[in-house]
Each structure stands twice: as structure tokens, then as C-alpha cells.
Amino acid sequence: MIRVLLVDDQRLVRAGLRMLCDSAPDMTVVGEAENGQQAIRLAEQMAPDVVLMDLRMPLVDGTAATARIHASRPAVRVVVLTTFDDDDHLFPALAAGACGFLVKDASPDELLAAIRTAAAGETPYSPGVLRRLVDQAVRARLGEAPAAALPPALTARERDVLALVGAGYSNREIAERLHLGVTTVKTHVTSLLAKTGTGNRIRLALLAAQSGLTVEE
Template identity: 75%
Template sequence: MIRVLLVDDQRLVRAGLRALCEPAPDVSVVGEAENGQQAVVLAERLLPDVVLMDLRMPGVDGVTATGRILAARPATRVVALTTFDDDDHLYPVLAAGACGFLVKDTSPAELLDGVRRAADGDGPFSPAVLRRLVRRAVAAHAAAGATAETAVDLTARERDVLALVGAGLSNAEIAERLHLGVTTVKTHLRGLLAKTGCANRARLAVYAAQAGVIPTP
């Protein structure tokens, strides 16, 4: 059972998220917080697997709360869930340790899939957000005159997986595309993270573009 903490300053939004999550047989909403300070306290007390974190809240905001939660419990998976998909929100919360970033117009099915992916060690991103993240990182890399990343030490299968991570596919989608088991995909991802030195899936997607494994967005 995936234990989820909902964090949003709007009661109606929290109620909607609860109504979406509770019917799922593998998801349990263990608590709600209306601001970042409450989120930090409840995360310590309720031990959620996944935190759905709003970013703009009075008092302690979502970015600060994310950093505090992960400092105390690094295994917690925090997914930013916000109306604002601009860079002023994206980069700070990723720097704070969030594993994913979803916008609030995400479909119910995609949101539940994001919760499951986060709990499974994956990094859920709204496709447009991931594409922008990769595009901007590659542009900054080129503007700085940096040389292209190389993936020469990767196996052919690892390159296949890396390319699909860069394209924004989930573990299950990669498994289906490459006719592999999801467990095998996870094994390849762990190897890719270790070989490339990337800290997370988002950075791995950037690496894929910089290495020319996928076309630059």
C-alpha cells in the first residue's frame, strides 16, 4: 500500500485529490496539510511514501518544506503538484530534492500513475515540463561551450533505455517498448545512474540529450 500525504493550501484541492486517490486499491491517503510547516510535521509523524506537494502556500512554501522533509527522511518521495509550471518553480523544487513535477491539469489517471511511479523509484514529470527541462539544460550546456557528454561506456541496451528516459517514457512504457520486464528496466536505470553520475531521472534525461542519444528538443 502506498502511503500518501496531500499538501495544498486549498481545501477543495485536497478534497479532490483524496477523492481521486482513495478508490485506488494500492493507495492510502494518510494525511493532509494546508501549509509547508504542517507538511514537515506530518511527514515525520505519518511516514508517507509519497508527498504530493503544492508549491505556493502561506508561511513555509512547498520548496522549503520539500527540503526539510527530505533532510529528515531522504527515502520520502516528494512530487511537486502545482498550477505553475514555470522555471521559477521547477528548478528550486528539483534542487530541494523533489523526484517529480506534475501540473494540476494532469489527468486523474496520469496523477495516480505518477504516485505509483514515484513510490516505485521513478520520476514522474508532465511531458511538457520534462521537454523544457531538457531543452534549457542543453541550451545552457552549449552556450557555456561545454563539450558533448559521451556515453561510450554504455551497452547497446543501456543506450536504448537512456534514449527512452530522455524521451520522457516511464519504466513501464520503456519495458513495453523494448520487450523487457520492468525489473530489468530498473536494473538498467540503476546502472545508468551509476555510470553517468546522474543524481536522478531528470538529470539522466538531460544527459541523454547532451550525449546525442536523443534528438535535442
């Protein structure tokens, strides 16, 4: 059973999330918090597997709460719930330890899938938001930031996969483009995470953008 903690300053949002999670046979809501301060306390008391975290809240915001929870309970998986105008807050939240993000208007099936993905130790994300983050990284690189260096140990195939990860493609889409098996792509992504030290797919995509890798059409 996946233990879920809901964190949002809007009661109606929390009620909707609770109803959705309670409808899933493999999930149980262990607590609700209306601000980051409560989230930190409940994460200690209730030991959730996954925290659905709003970013903009009173007292302690979602980024600060994520950092505190990640520091004291690194096994807890924090999934940020974001809106379009929260994009600038995602970089700090990911740096603070969030494992992924999902838009608030995601479908019920997408939200439940994201919780299961996070609980399994993987990286849930909304593709559209990832593409916006990658675009921000590209604009920063074209401005004043120098290109990020890639490890010299990357193989040519790993660079191909990395470029497609940076473009927001899923493992299945990468497999189709490169004429590989999905399992082979997963192996390449795992190797890339280890070689680059990025930790998750989102940071890997941002590294690809910052390094200047592009997808060949």
C-alpha cells in the same frame, strides 16, 4: 496501503485530491497541509509513503519543505504538483529531493498511477513537462554553460538509450525504436543511473540534454 500526505494551500484542491485518493483501495490520506511548515511537521508525525507537494505556498514553499522532509526522512517520496508557469521552480525542487513531478491538470488515473509509481521507488513525471525541462537544459548548453561530460564507461547502446531518455521517450518507446525488449531497456536505464550517479530518470534526461546527445532520425 500507500500512506499519502497532501500539501497545497488551496482547500478545494486538497479536497479533490483527498476524494481521489480515498477512492483507491490501496491508498489512505494520512494528513493535509496548507503550507510547507505544516508539511514538515506532518511528515514527521504521520510518516507518509508519498507526499503530493505544491510548490508556491505561504510561510515555507514546496522546495524548502521538500528539502527538509528529504533530509529528515529520505525514504519519503515527494511528488511535486506543478503548473505550466512553475517550470523554473522544478529544478530547485528536484535538487531538493523530489522524486518526480506531475501537472495539476493530470487525469485522475495519471495521478493515482504517479502515486503508485513513487511508492514503488520509481520516478513519476509528466512527459510534456520533462520535454520543457530538457529544452531549457539545451538552451542553457547552447548559451554559456559548457557541455556536461559523460562517463567514458558508457557503451554505445547505453549512449543510444540515454539520448532517447533525454528526448523524453518511455522505456516502451525506446524498446520499439531500438528493437529491444522492454526489460533490456530497463536494464540499460538502471546501468545508466548507476554509472552517471544521476539518481533518477529526470536527472538522467537532463544530463543527456546537457551533454549534447541527440536522437538520430
